[in-house]
Amino acid sequence: MTQFSPASTRRAWYAVALLTLAYALAILDRVSISLLIVPLQKALHIHDTEFGLLQGMAFSIVYSLLGLPLGVAVDRKRRVPIMVGGLVLWSLATIGCSLAQSFGQLFFARMLVGVGEASLVPVATSLIADLFTPAVRPKAYGVFVTGSTLGTASAMALSGVFLGWADRLILGLPALFGAMQPWQIVFILCGAPGLVLALVLALTVREPARRGAVATGAISLAPVWRLFAQRPRAYGLFLLGSVLNLTCVYAIVGWFPALFIRVHGWSASTTGKILGIGGLPISIFAAVNSGWVIVALARRGHRDAPVWVAAACAASMVLFGVPACLAASAWVALAGYMLNALFVNWNTSAVYAGLAQITPNAARAQVMAVHTILSGLVALTAGNFIVGALSDYVFPGPKGIAPALGTVFFLCGLGSFLCFMAARPAYREAAAALEASEGVV
8 A cells, every 4th residue: 555654645635625625615705696596687697497507507618628628638647737727717618607697698607617527527536546545545536625614605605795795895896897797896806715725725735646557558448438338337327316406506506596586585695695604514524525435434344335325315316305305394494404404415425435436547537527528418408408498387476486496306306316326236236346456555
């Protein structure tokens, strides 16, 4: 087993801390739009289906298509510069959303956010795999996933706070902000911190040595396709289960604020503060805990520990997510939301740790890029578009968002759980084969 000195361990956790913060900013920039639904629909005259496209397809189409090229680059090139470049681009693009004067212009700006963020997961998962031993790696991934929680909570809480700040900036600094609307200032406030973090990453994070076989020779995706052909059930069912889980996750991020605003009559500011601040400690605990749960199950001989953890997330969508959508009381809905938050991040930690467990180093970022493509083109697009379309055409009216969300949670959550259960035997075989070939202890 590879040994790490105390100094290298400190550097590794420092890098994870910055990557986690980058993840938080990525999610903040990606989902803060969800609490701006009312002012955006008023200013740009867009309906629910178009808003679903702004949250999903506008971002995911380029985020997904760039996944494989970036995966190839990450497996072969220096990863820290790729991360820095992506962070600068998506931060500037978020600021650029403030300039949009139409649905088309905002759609294009959201596409650029997706271009930048496409670098994050392939780079971070590759770096973490080289910074930690396999025994510790799930814990590091669990910490990294807290970035998603921090970003979502920040988007919920800070969007409302930023709207208040925006009003004061417009009144206090009319020369700079007097011609702007509050939603435009929110985009600027969300995008600016990423530029500072990019500078810190560039100056303080070292490129770690790669461990295991390194990709060489002509650039080709053939090794990845061979992996999938050799282990179709392990990869296919694991990836499908994850994508169905993520469809529910993106529906939560994109539409749960609208549920409380439309069905339960809460204001956008109140919704953001309660969902963001209230759910933050629960979600952070769940994200960190997920990695420890995987390690604990693995120590007890469960080679398929990531599969079990992801399946628990799927079950939670059905057991807690559906009642949260359909509850008549706002506080019952909030209780379901909080209970579901205990498991929402388990899927992401399980995917990062699980794919690393069955994939050799030379193809790890590319396999993660395939997951990014599927999560973007299918989960992110479907999770937002389908809910919006169901709300417009199947369950019309302001309160139709509740059965629309409940339908997605039930069908996707159940489908995900069944996929993970079916994947377990093939996954165990794939993990054992890689451990034997690399001599993992």
